[in-house]
Amino acid sequence: MPPRHLAREARVTLMTSDNVRLHAVLHDSADPGGLAIVVAHGVTHHVGLPTVERLLRRLALKHSVLGFDLRGHGRSGGVSTVGEAEIHDVEAAVQYARQRYERVATLGISLGASVVLRHAALIEAPDAVAVVSCPARWWVRETPAMRRVHWMLEQPQGRIAARLLGVRLGTPWTEIPASPVEVAGLVPPEKLLIVHGERDQYFPREHAEALHRATGGEADLWLEPGMRHAESALTPQLVDRIARWLDERTRGNSVGVRHVPLSVPRPSSGGPRQGLDGEPT
Numbered sequence: 001m002p003p004r005h006l007a008r009e010a011r012v013t014l015m016t017s018d019n020v021r022l023h024a025v026l027h028d029s030a031d032p033g034g035l036a037i038v039v040a041h042g043v044t045h046h047v048g049l050p051t052v053e054r055l056l057r058r059l060a061l062k063h064s065v066l067g068f069d070l071r072g073h074g075r076s077g078g079v080s081t082v083g084e085a086e087i088h089d090v091e092a093a094v095q096y097a098r099q100r101y102e103r104v105a106t107l108g109i110s111l112g113a114s115v116v117l118r119h120a121a122l123i124e125a126p127d128a129v130a131v132v133s134c135p136a137r138w139w140v141r142e143t144p145a146m147r148r149v150h151w152m153l154e155q156p157q158g159r160i161a162a163r164l165l166g167v168r169l170g171t172p173w174t175e176i177p178a179s180p181v182e183v184a185g186l187v188p189p190e191k192l193l194i195v196h197g198e199r200d201q202y203f204p205r206e207h208a209e210a211l212h213r214a215t216g217g218e219a220d221l222w223l224e225p226g227m228r229h230a231e232s233a234l235t236p237q238l239v240d241r242i243a244r245w246l247d248e249r250t251r252g253n254s255v256g257v258r259h260v261p262l263s264v265p266r267p268s269s270g271g272p273r274q275g276l277d278g279e280p281t
Helices: 050-059 087-098 111-122 144-154 156-164 180-186 205-214 236-250
Strands: 008-015 021-028 035-040 064-068 103-109 128-132 192-197 220-224
Touching: 008 064, 008 087, 021 050, 021 087, 035 050, 035 087, 035 111, 035 236, 050 064, 050 236, 064 087, 087 103, 087 111, 103 111, 103 236, 111 128, 111 180, 128 236, 144 156, 180 205, 192 205, 192 236, 205 220, 220 236
Parallel strands: 035 064, 035 103, 103 128, 128 192, 192 220
Antiparallel strands: 008 021, 021 064
16 A cells, blocks of 8 residues: 555545535545445544545545535535434435445534434445544533533524524424434444444443444443543544454454443434434433
8 A cells, every 4th residue: 555645635526316416535545445434524524624635644544535525515516404304315325436446434523423424324334434523312411511512503593603604594393313223233233343433522421332232232442541522533543443353354353342321221212303413301
């Protein structure tokens, strides 16, 4: 595999099945038999953000990487549905990678984690899936950070603030989509890695444990001591471990760390309109 400084970097335009144009960046290792990692970022982020760019470049040290702006974010078109229609964004990126590389994995962060998990369950499971800081349920309000997110999603002033942060929000959901915990069991557990910080200030560790429980305890679960939330919490060493897991798992090898989750109650399915995760207050 060529070193990172020899990898080719190119801007790519993707078109989703529901006709949304997406902006993407491809770090191409020029190895069609190698692994391509499709990366979906967190809410308010985009591929030009330094924390996301660092993640893409670290992964590209050894693998091809396709990062893209989710709809309503960055330079992509459309509006954000906060996890519902974004599965079509992931599918467009996965299909692009499938045409060029032998092995394809997805890596999602926060909002992007919920999207790649739902994509793998409802559309197509790629060769491996890793989710970082993934919510388990819709409408999480038990943390101050998520209460601020819901202010942004639900209040007129918040929606203005969202646009200033680079997010174009769509209309509230008319139907509640299946939450990550409701579909996690549809993903082949040997293909799924769940990574979560024990100090995540948005989604407590119980979210990761609930997702793990939904897989029958068969997916790999890494609870990282001291880690907080999303891209900014990913150290180079952890990124390398995730990349190694994706590489080995797509080769059919058994890797990873098993963890027996605590017993957590099953979330309720009802709730108000739109959100990243959790139960309503």
